[in-house]
Every structure is written in structure tokens, then in C-alpha cells.
Amino acid sequence: PPSGTNKFIGVGGEYIGGGLTVSGSLQRVKQALTAGTPAAFTGIADRTDMALGTRYVFGNYSASVGHFRVNGPVDGSDTWLGGSVAFGASTVYAQVQRIRQDNPTGAERRGTSLGLTYTYNLSRRTIAYTSFGRTSNNATGQFALLGNDVAFAAGAPGATPRAVAI
Numbered sequence: 001p002p003s004g005t006n007k008f009i010g011v012g013g014e015y016i017g018g019g020l021t022v023s024g025s026l027q028r029v030k031q032a033l034t035a036g037t038p039a040a041f042t043g044i045a046d047r048t049d050m051a052l053g054t055r056y057v058f059g060n061y062s063a064s065v066g067h068f069r070v071n072g073p074v075d076g077s078d079t080w081l082g083g084s085v086a087f088g089a090s091t092v093y094a095q096v097q098r099i100r101q102d103n104p105t106g107a108e109r110r111g112t113s114l115g116l117t118y119t120y121n122l123s124r125r126t127i128a129y130t131s132f133g134r135t136s137n138n139a140t141g142q143f144a145l146l147g148n149d150v151a152f153a154a155g156a157p158g159a160t161p162r163a164v165a166i
Contacts, residue, residue: 002041004044005032008027012024012025020055020056024052026048027048029047030044031047048071048072049070050068050069053065060085061085064081066079067080076101076109078100080095080097082115089122090118090121093116093118095115099141107139109137110140113134113135113136113143114133114135115133116133118130132164133162135160137157137158138158139157141154142154142159144161145162
């Protein structure tokens with residue numbers, strides 16, 4: 001790669017007080033740009049990432065919200081809202097995400113991911129769980145469904161990957 005690429009600088013912080021947690025980070029990296037076949041280096045681009053998230057726990061309930069943004073060479077963002085409720089040895093989690101990415105060749109890529117998980121504590125170290133997830137993409141979006149350490153890629157733009165895990 002050209003000299004000066006892959007240089008990274010970042011900073012992050014976290015505040016925890018009572019049931020509130022607030023975390024944030026900012027990072028910048030210089031990336032090598034390539035084009036052609038075979039690929040050739042064509043320049044250097046700056047990429048800046050920002051993440052901010054918060055979670056509040058009140059009794060057996062929690063709520064979280066966050067935002068992630070990428071600037072350059074292709075801009076994108078991810079905004080999410082989630083929550084959980086615990087009762088006995090069980091916990092139910094739910095989350096929705098709105099994903100957006102610029103598309104240099106057409107309409108903006110967009111997707112919405114939904115996730116629902118149920119866990120049951122069998123012991124201090126063993127949990128049984130089941131989950132459902134779905135990512136709905138617009139006609140140009142091709143965002144994957146990620147969950148339970150498994151990824152299900154969208155097979156084509158506009159595809160809607162779904163999964164159930166037990």
C-alpha cells in the first residue's frame with residue numbers, strides 16, 4: 001500500500017452511574033483506495049467513525065439507544081433502539097436497527113433489522129436461548145442478518161434474510 005495508509009487514531013470514553021451507562025468513541029483511519037483489474041492503488045482516503053450509545057437499567061427492565069456513523073469514502077449510519085425485561089430465570093430482549101449507506105451507482109442503500117431473543121438461566125454458567133431475526137433491505141440494500149455468532153448474508157440487493165435459532 002502507499003505510504004501513510006493504515007494509520008489509525010481513536011479515542012473513546014464511558015460513563016457509568018446508577019443504572020445509566022453512556023459510551024462513545026471517535027476514530028480516524030487512512031485507507032488505501034484501489035481500482036481496476038488487477039487492483040492498483042489510486043490514492044488515500046480518510047475514514048472517520050463515530051459511535052454513541054446509552055443504556056438505562058431500572059429494576060428488571062432496560063432500554064438502550066445508539067448511533068454509529070461512518071464518513072468516507074462511502075458514508076453510512078446505523079441507529080438502534082432496544083430493551084429487555086427479566087422475570088424469574090427468564091429474560092426477553094428486543095431490538096430494531098435502521099441501517100443506511102450511500103450508493104455511488106444509484107439509490108441509497110437502506111435496511112431495517114429486527115431481533116427478538118428469549119433466554120433462560122439453567123444455572124450460573126448455562127443459558128438456554130432462542131432467537132428470531134430479520135433484515136429487510138430496500139431494492140439496493142444488501143445488509144446481512146447477524147446474530148448468535150452467525151451471519152446470514154443477503155443473497156442479492158433487496159433480499160430479506162431471516163433466521164430462527166434454538
